[in-house]
Amino acid sequence: MARPFIITITTLLLVMWMASSVKSAPMSSKPKVILVSMDGFRHDYLSKVNNTPNFDMMLREGVTMPWIRNTFTTLTFPCHFTMVTGLYEESHGIVANNMYDSKTDRNRFRMSTTDDDWWTGHETIWTSAQKAGLKAGVYFWVGSASKIQGTRPERWFPYDGRVPFEDRVDTLVKWMSEDDFDLGLIYFNEPDHTGHVSGPEGHATLKEVERMDGILGRLLQKLNDTNLLDTVNIIVTSDHGMAATDSDTKLIDLRDYVNETLVANVIQQGSMASLIPQEGKAQELVDALKDVEHMTVMLKEDISERYHYKDHRRILPVLLIADEGWTISENGTYRRLNIPRFLGDHGYDNILSSMRPIFVARGPAFKQNAVVESIDTVDIYPLICHLLNIDPAPNNGSLERAATLLRVPPKFKENLGRVKKNTSEPSKH
Numbered sequence: 445m446a447r448p449f450i451i452t453i454t455t456l457l458l459v460m461w462m463a464s465s466v467k468s469a470p471m472s473s474k475p476k477v478i479l480v481s482m483d484g485f486r487h488d489y490l491s492k493v494n495n496t497p498n499f500d501m502m503l504r505e506g507v508t509m510p511w512i513r514n515t516f517t518t519l520t521f522p523c524h525f526t527m528v529t530g531l532y533e534e535s536h537g538i539v540a541n542n543m544y545d546s547k548t549d550r551n552r553f554r555m556s557t558t559d560d561d562w563w564t565g566h567e568t569i570w571t572s573a574q575k576a577g578l579k580a581g582v583y584f585w586v587g588s589a590s591k592i593q594g595t596r597p598e599r600w601f602p603y604d605g606r607v608p609f610e611d612r613v614d615t616l617v618k619w620m621s622e623d624d625f626d627l628g629l630i631y632f633n634e635p636d637h638t639g640h641v642s643g644p645e646g647h648a649t650l651k652e653v654e655r656m657d658g659i660l661g662r663l664l665q666k667l668n669d670t671n672l673l674d675t676v677n678i679i680v681t682s683d684h685g686m687a688a689t690d691s692d693t694k695l696i697d698l699r700d701y702v703n704e705t706l707v708a709n710v711i712q713q714g715s716m717a718s719l720i721p722q723e724g725k726a727q728e729l730v731d732a733l734k735d736v737e738h739m740t741v742m743l744k745e746d747i748s749e750r751y752h753y754k755d756h757r758r759i760l761p762v763l764l765i766a767d768e769g770w771t772i773s774e775n776g777t778y779r780r781l782n783i784p785r786f787l788g789d790h791g792y793d794n795i796l797s798s799m800r801p802i803f804v805a806r807g808p809a810f811k812q813n814a815v816v817e818s819i820d821t822v823d824i825y826p827l828i829c830h831l832l833n834i835d836p837a838p839n840n841g842s843l844e845r846a847a848t849l850l851r852v853p854p855k856f857k858e859n860l861g862r863v864k865k866n867t868s869e870p871s872k873h
């Protein structure tokens with residue numbers, strides 16, 4: 445009776461070994477990276493809801509931090525472009541969602557603008573990957589619909605917020621599995637939109653957080669189905685948080701203090717505002733606004749260095765920053781995105797807790813079940829370059845800082861991922 449028993453045990457061990465090696469053996473040994481952005485996903489949203497099994501799994505099997513430090517101004521376009529370039533906003537030049545540039549033919553930028561010359565040739569992560577011979581696909585990201593350094597991602601789509609999130613996930617996974625892409629980026633316009641409508645504590649917003657957990661679950665499941673889950677390094681993060689506001693009752697109407705004799709144009713308004721003064725009237729404009737409650741006004745040259753938001757011609761002569769929860773308007777109303785009344789907004793000082801985004805990562809390169817010190821969003825670009833084993837372009841990030849996330853510390857080359865700011869074109873005018 446003993447012999448068959450031994451054979452059975454041996455066979456069982458062999459089967460278990462085979463099963464475990466199949467599970468852990470990646471389809472491909474190439475490193476792969478997926479960067480996910482869920483717009484407006486505040487760092488503490490998960491603590492406000494109960495039903496997020498997929499984020500819970502990511503946290504258990506991956507690495508997180510209390511929040512990731514994002515850049516000023518905490519708006520969608522600037523923050524997203526920082527993530528993929530590793531540059532501060534004054535360096536990459538996407539300094540607001542609405543911009544003015546005296547040097548471009550059509551000098552007004554809005555979120556629908558894709559003219560290539562607004563993107564100033566700074567290298568994005570998909571450009572770096574493709575230069576190194578890798579394949580990159582981007583399912584919506586700020587800048588991906590424009591030619592940057594003469595190229596677009598190998599796969600990309602013009603932005604259409606109506607595309608179901610499930611379709612975005614399914615397409616991305618196809619790129620990564622069937623087409624063997626090395627890098628995939630994917631963007632979801634929630635929970636930002638619901639956060640604006642309902643506020644960061646609103647029931648609808650918190651339900652949306654749970655829905656986004658389901659979308660994350662679909663991504664993880666599809667990667668598992670294609671044997672990629674344990675091969676791909678996935679980073680889930682966001683551009684900014686969300687502060688409670690009320691655009692009906694906490695509104696600063698600039699007409700109460702200034703008029704067109706001082707102000708030539710208001711380019712961006714809301715949580716912050718960018719003003720072009722009349723010729724020679726900048727100081728007078730600042731003086732007229734300096735005692736207005738619930739906001740701070742400053743000349744461009746007086747903007748604090750900590751914002752890294754000064755040295756670019758698209759940063760306009762006068763900057764206003766509203767106190768948390770307040771809204772600046774040039775005409776007594778604040779309407780955008782077809783939202784009649786804002787109960788949540790962002791764009792405020794990036795030092796505010798409410799402006800901080802989530803960060804969680806999982807994959808073979810990342811620590812497991814670990815909480816590490818916060819890094820900066822400028823560090824994401826050199827981090828992904830390291831994960832893909834490609835050389836980064838000059839950037840403001842730090843792989844040394846991001847290394848805290850990694851199981852195996854990188855061997856540092858001289859100056860890798862650590863180039864002093866202002867790699868941008870000459871910016872003073």
Ligand SMILES: [Zn+2]
Nearest residue numbers: 484520636640
């Ligand atoms: Zn938003």
